Amino acid sequence: MIRRFLLGAAFAVTAAVTLPVAAPVAHAQEAAAEPELLKGDWSFSGIFGTIDKASAQRGLQIYKEVCSNCHGLYEMSYRNIAALGYSEEQVKNFAAQYQVPDLNDDGAVVQRPAKPSDKFVRPFPNEKAARAANNGAYPPDLALIEKSREGGADYVYSLLQGYKTPPADVKLSDGQYYNIYFTAGGQKIGMPQPLTDGAVTFADGAPNDLKSEAHDIATFLAWAAEPEQDRRKEMGVKVMLFLIVLTGALYYAKRKIWANVH
Amino acid sequence: MAETTNIPGTGHHGEGETRRDFLVLTASALGAVGAASVVWPFIDSMNPAADTLANSSTEVDLTPVAVGQSITVVWQGKPVFIRHRTEKEIKEAGDVNVAELRDPQTDAQRVKKTEWLIVIGICTHLGCIPLGQKPSDPRGEYDGWFCPCHGSQYDSSGRIRKGPAPLNLALPPYEFKTDTSIKIG
Amino acid sequence: MTAHPSQGPVSQNKLVRWIDHRLPVFTMLKSELEEYPTPRNLNYFWNFGSLAGVVLVIMIASGIFLAMNYTPNADLAFSSVERIVRDVNYGWLLRYIHMNGASMFFIVVYIHIFRGLYYGSYKAPRELLWMLGVVILLLMMATAFMGYVLPWGQMSFWGATVITNLFSAIPKVGNYIVTLLWGGFAVDNPTLNRFFALHYLLPFVICAVVALHLVALHQHGSNNPLGIDKKGPQDWIPFHPYYTVKDAFGLSVFLLFYCFLIFFDPNFFGSPDNYIPANPLSTPASIEPEWYFLPFYAILRSLPDKLAGVLAMFGAIAVLFVLPWLDTSPVRSGKFRPKFRIFFWLLLIDAVILGVVGAHKPEGWWVLIGRLATAWYFFHFIIVLPILGKLERPLPLPTSIAQAVLKGGAATVAAGARMEKP
Numbered sequence: 001m002i003r004r005f006l007l008g009a010a011f012a013v014t015a016a017v018t019l020p021v022a023a024p025v026a027h028a029q030e031a032a033a034e035p036e037l038l039k040g041d042w043s044f045s046g047i048f049g050t051i052d053k054a055s056a057q058r059g060l061q062i063y064k065e066v067c068s069n070c071h072g073l074y075e076m077s078y079r080n081i082a083a084l085g086y087s088e089e090q091v092k093n094f095a096a097q098y099q100v101p102d103l104n105d106d107g108a109v110v111q112r113p114a115k116p117s118d119k120f121v122r123p124f125p126n127e128k129a130a131r132a133a134n135n136g137a138y139p140p141d142l143a144l145i146e147k148s149r150e151g152g153a154d155y156v157y158s159l160l161q162g163y164k165t166p167p168a169d170v171k172l173s174d175g176q177y178y179n180i181y182f183t184a185g186g187q188k189i190g191m192p193q194p195l196t197d198g199a200v201t202f203a204d205g206a207p208n209d210l211k212s213e214a215h216d217i218a219t220f221l222a223w224a225a226e227p228e229q230d231r232r233k234e235m236g237v238k239v240m241l242f243l244i245v246l247t248g249a250l251y252y253a254k255r256k257i258w259a260n261v262h
Numbered sequence: 263m264a265e266t267t268n269i270p271g272t273g274h275h276g277e278g279e280t281r282r283d284f285l286v287l288t289a290s291a292l293g294a295v296g297a298a299s300v301v302w303p304f305i306d307s308m309n310p311a312a313d314t315l316a317n318s319s320t321e322v323d324l325t326p327v328a329v330g331q332s333i334t335v336v337w338q339g340k341p342v343f344i345r346h347r348t349e350k351e352i353k354e355a356g357d358v359n360v361a362e363l364r365d366p367q368t369d370a371q372r373v374k375k376t377e378w379l380i381v382i383g384i385c386t387h388l389g390c391i392p393l394g395q396k397p398s399d400p401r402g403e404y405d406g407w408f409c410p411c412h413g414s415q416y417d418s419s420g421r422i423r424k425g426p427a428p429l430n431l432a433l434p435p436y437e438f439k440t441d442t443s444i445k446i447g
Numbered sequence: 448m449t450a451h452p453s454q455g456p457v458s459q460n461k462l463v464r465w466i467d468h469r470l471p472v473f474t475m476l477k478s479e480l481e482e483y484p485t486p487r488n489l490n491y492f493w494n495f496g497s498l499a500g501v502v503l504v505i506m507i508a509s510g511i512f513l514a515m516n517y518t519p520n521a522d523l524a525f526s527s528v529e530r531i532v533r534d535v536n537y538g539w540l541l542r543y544i545h546m547n548g549a550s551m552f553f554i555v556v557y558i559h560i561f562r563g564l565y566y567g568s569y570k571a572p573r574e575l576l577w578m579l580g581v582v583i584l585l586l587m588m589a590t591a592f593m594g595y596v597l598p599w600g601q602m603s604f605w606g607a608t609v610i611t612n613l614f615s616a617i618p619k620v621g622n623y624i625v626t627l628l629w630g631g632f633a634v635d636n637p638t639l640n641r642f643f644a645l646h647y648l649l650p651f652v653i654c655a656v657v658a659l660h661l662v663a664l665h666q667h668g669s670n671n672p673l674g675i676d677k678k679g680p681q682d683w684i685p686f687h688p689y690y691t692v693k694d695a696f697g698l699s700v701f702l703l704f705y706c707f708l709i710f711f712d713p714n715f716f717g718s719p720d721n722y723i724p725a726n727p728l729s730t731p732a733s734i735e736p737e738w739y740f741l742p743f744y745a746i747l748r749s750l751p752d753k754l755a756g757v758l759a760m761f762g763a764i765a766v767l768f769v770l771p772w773l774d775t776s777p778v779r780s781g782k783f784r785p786k787f788r789i790f791f792w793l794l795l796i797d798a799v800i801l802g803v804v805g806a807h808k809p810e811g812w813w814v815l816i817g818r819l820a821t822a823w824y825f826f827h828f829i830i831v832l833p834i835l836g837k838l839e840r841p842l843p844l845p846t847s848i849a850q851a852v853l854k855g856g857a858a859t860v861a862a863g864a865r866m867e868k869p
Contacts, residue, residue, distance in 0.1 A: 047711055074526075075526070075529045075533065076533075077313065077316065079312075079316050080533070116316065117313070117316035117317050140723075143529075144529075144722045144723075147714065147719060147722040148719045148720065148721075148722035148723045149719055150719055184732070227533060228532070228533070228539040232539060232540075232710055232713075233710060233711065235540075235710060236706065236707075236709070236710025236711055237710075239706050239710060240703065240706060240707065240710070242292075242295075242296060243296075243699060243702050243703045243706060244703070245292065246289065246292045246293065246296060246699050247696070247699040247700055247703060249285060249288045249289040249292055250289045250293075250692065250695050250696040250699050251696055252285050253282070253285040253286050253288075253289045253692055253696075254692045254693055254695075254696045256281060256282035256285055256286075257282060257286070257688050257689060257692050258689060258692075258693070261487055261684060261689065286688075286692070289692075289695070293695070303536075303537035303540050303541070304508065304509075304512050304537075304541070306536040306537055307512050307515070307516075307535050307536050307537045307538060307541055308512075308515065309536050311516075311530070311534040311535040311536060311538070312533070312534040312535075312536075313530065313534040314534075
């Protein structure tokens with residue numbers, strides 16, 4: 001009996017070991033050269049975490065005033081920001097600040113104010129134009145940035161605070177800047193430092209030092225990458241509780257039914 | 263415990279068997295609830311998605327539409343005729359004997375502000391788009407719209423007067439946001 | 448079918464009898480799912496077959512509803528998946544069910560396979576059952592590979608490029624075959640479109656092979672942890688209610704694991720690079736397949752010659768096909784084969800090592816480790832198993848299942864007893 005259990009347990013453990021080993025190890029290749037990321041204290045981490053909407057609203061403001069000059073947010077539509085606590089009027093007014101192309105009755109392309117149903121306006125019409133305006137570097141779209149980089153919110157948070165004076169042996173060409181967290185480009189990044197203390201002023205007087213700004217934009221981008229996350233986790237808790245009860249009921253049913261066999 | 267028969271206990275239900283039945287019943291009921299709650303997301307995924315719903319209403323600014331002019335806007339994929347009616351058209355619409363109409367409706371029932379007629383531009387016969395929006399279009403004998411497919415004719419209130427169509431041009435849900443702008447849907 | 452003929456009518460219900468008289472579905476369900484004699488000593492490793500069946504159904508259901516919203520065009524695919532996750536009601540749930548279901552499918556099937564390896568479930572008379580299983584594995588791998596291309600992320604595109612390029616290793620016709628596969632001069636829209644068509648089709652082919660797999664299973668019934676045949680009615684119990692409730696319990700435990708992933712860490716098994724839209728002009732720093740392909744990827748890269756690597760990779764599956772004839776032992780279950788057990792564990796560890804190797808770039812120590820692990824894999828099947836079967840002295844087998852289970856395994860026969868051949 002004990003031997004059977006040990007066999008089964010070892011079996012399952014080995015199976016269970018295969019999985020976590022493969023995934024993180026796969027990305028461990030880059031870990032060696034990488035300085036450890038700064039860890040933000042995220043409201044949305046863990047099973048019961050939720051997005052801090054006030055922080056995300058400030059992050060939207062940062063995006064609008066700073067990032068949107070170069071970075072798109074293409075997968076998002078203006079109507080999506082209603083989830084951050086804005087009213088229908090506020091969403092309409094936000095969208096109307098932007099101009100989008102449309103056809104008039106003669107079939108000519110004209111600009112009209114954006115509606116909530118429109119997607120976020122991109123700063124450049126296509127990748128080539130984006131590269132041409134940025135020394136050949138492409139400012140990536142930010143809607144999925146935290147899902148497409150190891151470290152997610154911590155990565156964005158760290159990167160924005162990672163601009164340092166380069167050591168003497170590092171040579172930067174024109175249009176390159178030194179950022180200790182940008183390992184994908186050997187710590188030479190094409191983006192000049194976008195945020196500094198006081199770069200953005202918040203109407204509610206919330207702190208606007210670099211660390212807080214980075215925290216707010218990283219929260220906003222975490223939401224932008226996964227707008228469904230609060231609902232997903234809430235549903236998950238209910239599902240897990242249900243399954244625990246169901247598993248318990250089935251376990252006892254199984255024991256009872258098998259009682260006369262063992 | 264040398265149990266040699268394998269058929270689950272039938273017949274007398276002792277204490278142990280009643281508890282087993284209860285457990286099985288509980289587990290089955292829970293399982294059924296679980297299965298049903300899994301089915302709903304699949305079905306709901308077929309309902310209109312958020313981006314479709316976002317396009318479910320259209321706002322129109324009426325200021326550029328002069329008296330006697332008609333415009334066509336798209337709402338939920340369908341054409342909507344918006345006509346800024348002249349005095350003559352309004353009078354004609356009101357003077358009609360409603361009892362003689364195939365689909366009896368007074369003009370008052372069909373408009374919110376008498377100078378604005380807003381109807382869905384799809385012929386109620388077989389779905390063509392009637393002519394009459396442009397000044398050069400034929401408008402039929404009733405100063406409204408003329409459907410070229412089978413000859414249905416609508417009046418200045420969009421009601422069927424002649425031809426095979428059974429009903430008046432349909433009315434979309436709309437409301438005036440201001441005196442000069444409406445939201446359809 | 449080995450079911451006992453049922454006593455009396457299939458049901459008291461008149462409608463059921465009317466249908467059954469014309470199309471014996473209910474008789475079949477009763478004999479194959481209710482009365483079907485199953486060994487009484489199956490352990491929880493026997494749950495994984497039914498689990499695999501459940502996951503197959505989940506994948507098909509979630510896949511069909513995803514397909515209602517997905518656009519298989521290179522310019523639109525990535526955005527259509529984002530639209531599903533963001534705009535379609537419960538779209539995020541469908542997508543994460545499908546994405547994590549693929550990983551769960553391979554976890555379940557790999558455990559199912561290793562169960563078969565340990566207990567000798569591939570031995571006579573279950574050779575075809577085993578081979579049908581290997582066919583299912585191959586179909587699963589093809590389906591999963593093509594499915595991963597569909598979101599058209601960086602890994603989708605570059606993984607497709609690397610694997611389709613492999614076929615150029617075939618002498619003479621290699622390049623022609625690759626162009627045929629691509630429908631062009633590189634992985635592009637034509638490739639994506641046909642992968643979508645085939646990805647939709649293959650799961651139904653898998654269903655058909657699973658049906659054959661079950662027919663073959665029911666011919667002689669399940670193997671059991673002791674590896675000895677059933678001797679009499681005390682060795683078996685009807686499938687229902689014993690194994691229906693046990694499978695239901697196992698399913699519930701499985702769902703706990705699966706749902707935790709879906710709701711709390713849906714991207715655990717994935718690569719972040721795949722959230723970057725495919726860019727044919729920019730290769731990611733490291734191209735790696737999904738975790739369940741890593742051991743095969745390691746075997747592929749272990750040989751310096753491209754064609755040899757491809758042959759080795761497919762060879763790794765080919766040896767599984769002929770396994771019933773490679774293992775010469777007349778004893779089925781590893782329980783009575785102490786030397787075999789050691790090699791079994793070594794194989795399992797070897798498979799894990801191969802997976803780890805596959806996750807790393809082929810540089811430095813990883814090259815040597817990968818080569819040794821690949822060599823060991825083939826050594827195990829081609830050299831060890833045939834020789835071990837002949838030389839090993841197995842432990843004495845019990846007289847019957849019932850004896851072993853009910854009397855605590857004390858009753859055995861004299862050393863040298865062998866399993867009865869059919």
